[in-house]
Amino acid sequence: MTSALEKPVLSEVEFIAGFHAIGEERYHHKHPFHLLMHEGQLTRGQLQAWALNRYFYQSRIPIKDAAILARSEDPAFRRSWRKRILDHDGDGSKPGGLEKWLKLVEATGLSREQALGGDGILPATRFAVQAYVELVSRRSHLEAVASSLTELFSHKLIALRLDRMRQHYPWLASGLDYFTSRLTQAPEDAEFALAWVVNHAHKREEQNKAHAALRAKCDILWAQLDALYFAYVNPGWPPPGAFRPAKDTR
């Protein structure tokens, strides 16, 4: 193997194209659980399991963003990144992303208390989400910011999801505010993060690490859907102690 240090620095265009190639291969828009969701094939119980488990992921987003904030000595970076925490936690009057996700949980028919308590979430969800917080806390600041670049791909996925959810699961309509907000928030966040990563990865080794961080983040998202699929779709084996849907009707 040739050392990364011997390889030439990628041009900006090549570096950015690398992120998009990773997304095309590894982002969870291709995961079979999402494909079923968007085809209208999921039961209410399966959507409950998804909303419940994903709430744990949502709940750690402001924590991971605060960890990233805590690593920067640059007020301009911190001012920009602070927006993410506001987006998810709200300002105390207008609801933030966490509150909106709780509305989605309630729209599936589960209580917000069940999501807040975290009882019954899959251990695999917990492990993957913890790995995300560890990644942004322990790897370099550059890698932490690069791991957020899944936002580059989320607009397209969320636009499709909104469309298909309205079509296939009209009973979820009161829970879709999270997604409408993300349609504008995610591209703003991705634009800032991508420009920052491009400006701060000067060596090929740094560029490689930034690509690897995005790959790791894609693994974190993908593993959560693998676990949901295994536990609630096929073969349908939630581990001991995990949430079991009360009924599995469409």
Add this chain to the structure above:
Amino acid sequence: MTSALEKPVLSEVEFIAGFHAIGEERYHHKHPFHLLMHEGQLTRGQLQAWALNRYFYQSRIPIKDAAILARSEDPAFRRSWRKRILDHDGDGSKPGGLEKWLKLVEATGLSREQALGGDGILPATRFAVQAYVELVSRRSHLEAVASSLTELFSHKLIALRLDRMRQHYPWLASGLDYFTSRLTQAPEDAEFALAWVVNHAHKREEQNKAHAALRAKCDILWAQLDALYFAYVNPGWPPPGAFRPAKDTR
């Protein structure tokens, strides 16, 4: 909910029975991947995936034991716990558990380099194993030690496994030394750890936390097999970048 503080301290017999009840419900001896293994239903490719992923778990055992060692101010505890690191790392002349697991990897037909490099292991394996190292590093020393009590249940599982592997997968015979060693090592380790936990959990809250730590450890083992089953048995969807068996013949 009644607070744990209001509940009476469990007797030694009740406290120990609690660990056994958790094992009966949650230890991975009941996992369908192990059931298939012991029925002779796994292909060589599936056993390769198992040996490869489990090597990552094995590789972190001496690290988690060193983390537990580092938390104790008691030389007697450290002297006893040190044996575990020796068991897995060896003494430089006689092979330890890691070397023996590499022999198992080779017996499946993969190279030791593939296991040592960790390429192709499932992200879910990595997340679960990292969660184990985090647990013993961040929770109380008592919980760290209690999490090792899955060893209470491993003798029976390993004795069965040895028997069934010799019967169903005779081509693995050169790789079974790890298990024969664990038949004597694991009960010694479990006996010490159980006595220590019993002697150091004086309050009901501590007893509850010790039980919860064993539950969490069972989740960590179970999640690894869920991921293997999903990726390599049914539906057989390894995530992007994961190991794919070259051929899936029995």
